[in-house]
Amino acid sequence: MNKSELVENMASSAGISKAAAEKSLTALLESVTNALADGDKVTLVGFGTFSTSERAARQGRNPQTGAPIQIAARTVARFKPGSKLADAVK
Numbered sequence: 001m002n003k004s005e006l007v008e009n010m011a012s013s014a015g016i017s018k019a020a021a022e023k024s025l026t027a028l029l030e031s032v033t034n035a036l037a038d039g040d041k042v043t044l045v046g047f048g049t050f051s052t053s054e055r056a057a058r059q060g061r062n063p064q065t066g067a068p069i070q071i072a073a074r075t076v077a078r079f080k081p082g083s084k085l086a087d088a089v090k
Contacts (some may be wrong), residue, residue: 003025007025008021010024010025020030032050035050036050036051036052042082045082046082046084046085047080047082047084047085048079048080048081048085049079049082050078050079051077051078051079051080052075052077052078053075053078054074054075055073055074055075055076056069056073057070057071059071
């Protein structure tokens with residue numbers, strides 16, 4: 001399912017226009033993105049938790065030459081599904 005299909009599904013499920021559904025989805029995604037960028041965690045009970053974690057610097061290898069390269073430390077986004085979502089997917 002892509003974004004336009006999700007917007008269409010949201011609009012029909014909620015009985016709202018596609019424009020309103022797209023605006024709502026965009027607002028949700030921006031809110032989650034901003035919270036994660038600020039280092040916060042977002043928990044949607046039953047659905048899951050979005051959080052960030054630190055990935056340490058490490059050494060890797062260039063696959064073409066085999067030469068060692070340094071991979072910088074970074075912050076990555078994580079998602080842990082909630083119980084209702086995990087049960088629905090089973």
